Amino acid sequence: MKEFNERAGEPASVRIPAKIPVMCAAHDRIQVNREEHIMIYDVIIIGGGVVGCAIARQLSAYRLHIALLEKNPDVGYETSCRNTGVCHGGFAYDPGSLKAKLCVQGNRMMDRLSRELDFDFRRCGKVLVGFAPEERKRLLEVQRQGELNGTQPLRFVEKQELQELVPSVQGEFALYSPGSGILDPFMMTIALAENACHNGVEFFTDNEVTDIRRIRQNEEQLWEIRTVHAKQPAAAPEMPADTAGSDLSRRKISGSSDKYQTRWVINAAGLGCGRISELLGLTGYHLIYSKDDYIILDQRLGSLVPMPIYTVPSNTYMGIHVTITTDGNVLLGPTAEDIAQPAGYGVEQKNLDYLYEEAVKIWPHVRKGDYIRTYCGILPKWVDENGKIQDFKIEIRDDIAPRAVNLVGIESPGLTASVAIADYVIEKMKKREKLEPDPSFDPVRKGIRRFASMTEEEQAQAISDDPDYGELICRCQKVTKAEILQAIHNPLGAHTMTAVKYRTRAMMGRCQGGYCQMRIAQMLEEECGLKETELQYNRIGSPLFYGKLREEQQ
Numbered sequence: 296m297k298e299f300n301e302r303a304g305e306p307a308s309v310r311i312p313a314k315i316p317v318m319c320a321a322h323d324r325i326q327v328n329r330e331e332h333i334m335i336y337d338v339i340i341i342g343g344g345v346v347g348c349a350i351a352r353q354l355s356a357y358r359l360h361i362a363l364l365e366k367n368p369d370v371g372y373e374t375s376c377r378n379t380g381v382c383h384g385g386f387a388y389d390p391g392s393l394k395a396k397l398c399v400q401g402n403r404m405m406d407r408l409s410r411e412l413d414f415d416f417r418r419c420g421k422v423l424v425g426f427a428p429e430e431r432k433r434l435l436e437v438q439r440q441g442e443l444n445g446t447q448p449l450r451f452v453e454k455q456e457l458q459e460l461v462p463s464v465q466g467e468f469a470l471y472s473p474g475s476g477i478l479d480p481f482m483m484t485i486a487l488a489e490n491a492c493h494n495g496v497e498f499f500t501d502n503e504v505t506d507i508r509r510i511r512q513n514e515e516q517l518w519e520i521r522t523v524h525a526k527q528p529a530a531a532p533e534m535p536a537d538t539a540g541s542d543l544s545r546r547k548i549s550g551s552s553d554k555y556q557t558r559w560v561i562n563a564a565g566l567g568c569g570r571i572s573e574l575l576g577l578t579g580y581h582l583i584y585s586k587d588d589y590i591i592l593d594q595r596l597g598s599l600v601p602m603p604i605y606t607v608p609s610n611t612y613m614g615i616h617v618t619i620t621t622d623g624n625v626l627l628g629p630t631a632e633d634i635a636q637p638a639g640y641g642v643e644q645k646n647l648d649y650l651y652e653e654a655v656k657i658w659p660h661v662r663k664g665d666y667i668r669t670y671c672g673i674l675p676k677w678v679d680e681n682g683k684i685q686d687f688k689i690e691i692r693d694d695i696a697p698r699a700v701n702l703v704g705i706e707s708p709g710l711t712a713s714v715a716i717a718d719y720v721i722e723k724m725k726k727r728e729k730l731e732p733d734p735s736f737d738p739v740r741k742g743i744r745r746f747a748s749m750t751e752e753e754q755a756q757a758i759s760d761d762p763d764y765g766e767l768i769c770r771c772q773k774v775t776k777a778e779i780l781q782a783i784h785n786p787l788g789a790h791t792m793t794a795v796k797y798r799t800r801a802m803m804g805r806c807q808g809g810y811c812q813m814r815i816a817q818m819l820e821e822e823c824g825l826k827e828t829e830l831q832y833n834r835i836g837s838p839l840f841y842g843k844l845r846e847e848q849q
């Protein structure tokens with residue numbers, strides 16, 4: 296239970312946001328349930344993916360007391376950091392749909408957002424390549440659809456111009472979208488969360504929502520939310536060590552619980568949206584899931600992919616693509632396999648073989664020796680009774696669940712559209728309640744200064760200012776001790792290996808942590824005062840160490 300410390304005027308177990316004045320600005324609004332000694336929030340957001348973090352950040356511009364509940368130890372552990380990182384143009388979605396409208400809006404915002412929040416974004420363009428006459432016809436349809444959706448203008452290019460744009464590609468012609476781009480999905484999610492935190496949003500990680508009910512408190516209707524904390528298993532489960540953290544069901548072991556009360560609740564639970572909808576009393580959503588596998592190739596190939604290369608899309612599938620990341624890795628994928636329930640993030644060999652066969656048709660430079668890792672992401676798709684995939688659902692049902700914003704089926708392009716989705720949510724809330732802007736809202740967040748991106752002069756200056764910039768921890772990605780320390784002491788307080796990896800790129804290079812992982816584990820133990828058995832790879836239940844094999848003889 297979040298106990299209210301009346302003397303200090305703040306919840307006892309809450310992390311203190313960096314920007315205290317904002318809390319003071321909202322202080323006149325802070326309500327407390329004095330019988331139960333708990334805080335009453337104005338808004339609680341369920342889910343710390345890119346959408347939940349975008350809503351938190353955009354709402355933090357108003358005088359509201361906001362919390363975000365996330366079941367994992369950090370933000371962005373599910374779909375938001377398991378995607379392709381493409382900033383879509385918005386031409387692949389049905390005209391008039393929310394997917395089209397919010398993708399186009401999100402795409403337009405991306406230059407400003409990346410500057411304000413200090414994450415990588417490049418408007419490098421994208422090509423959709425074709426070979427056969429029916430593919431030409433389909434691409435021309437997509438071009439017309441783009442015009443209807445108001446995307447930045449698309450251009451049809453023939454083979455010669457395609458070769459000039461992307462010399463390494465195979466294809467007879469292409470639809471070229473200069474307005475598409477690539478972004479860093481890890482840093483976009485983290486940056487939105489950190490900026491929200493800076494503006495006073497309280498983040499409660501390791502809080503899985505298990506129950507929501509409507510209660511009456513001093514003549515006011517509130518939502519009461521119960522959460523559980525995951526508990527570390529006492530002994531090693533019987534599974535190979537290299538699958539640590541890949542099993543979604545491993546989290547089911549529950550420990551203690553917490554209770555929250557709020558006037559508004561927002562369901563941004565991604566793969567968990569169906570369960571939260573039901574808890575809100577909004578039943579009847581049928582969800583299916585698409586499991587998408589990818590291969591990550593070495594950065595040495597990055598220069599051969601100046602922009603994402605897609606095949607011709609159908610109405611429901613974008614097709615196999617060869618994509619460049621903002622860090623210069625090349626991605627091959629996805630497989631798109633329909634599954635009944637999300638069960639795990641493992642990747643099967645047969646899918647890797649399939650990806651290879653399909654990718655070489657449009658980009659003949661794939662060599663198995665360049666594979667450095669595989670991964671998979673899972674999309675929640677809301678379907679009707681005939682299995683037809685539906686639009687994003689963003690609703691407030693005043694009759695069934697007043698002051699609850701319910702987001703269902705936020706599949707692709709949810710990353711591109713995330714901040715536009717947040718603004719759409721806020722517009723819906725404003726139709727029911729006046730939201731007062733907070734004049735002290737600060738939209739700017741500065742990220743960790745990366746040694747690898749500095750000039751030689753800047754590197755020398757950084758080392759002279761802070762000698763920790765002179766100690767390389769991750770050799771492949773040139774990440775220094777200073778950066779690892781800044782990541783460990785991040786504003787959200789996440790203390791896992793993945794929290795460091797996503798914030799710095801350490802362990803993401805060719806050797807995948809073979810050189811630096813143990814050093815980073817040791818730094819986390821020392822800086823956070825963790826015992827080695829308490830250190831988690833990502834989720835709770837993914838320990839790096841289960842104990843000692845033998846003690847050193849003195």
Ligand SMILES: Cc1cc2nc3c(=O)[nH]c(=O)nc-3n(C[C@H](O)[C@H](O)[C@H](O)COP(=O)(O)OP(=O)(O)OC[C@H]3O[C@@H](n4cnc5c(N)ncnc54)[C@H](O)[C@@H]3O)c2cc1C
Binds near residue numbers: 347671
């Ligand atoms: C393979 C793949 C490729 C993609 N490529 C692109 C792309 O290139 N461009 C693009 O625009 N979009 C892309 N997308 C779509 C995009 O990634 C998603 O739409 C977006 O990340 C959804 O974000 P979210 O916050 O809704 O969901 P999530 O990231 O899943 O976040 C939901 C959060 O809620 C938490 N949660 C769930 N249940 C509970 C609970 N009971 N209590 C507390 N917390 C809970 C989860 O732990 C999670 O952190 C892709 C998706 C996939 C799978």
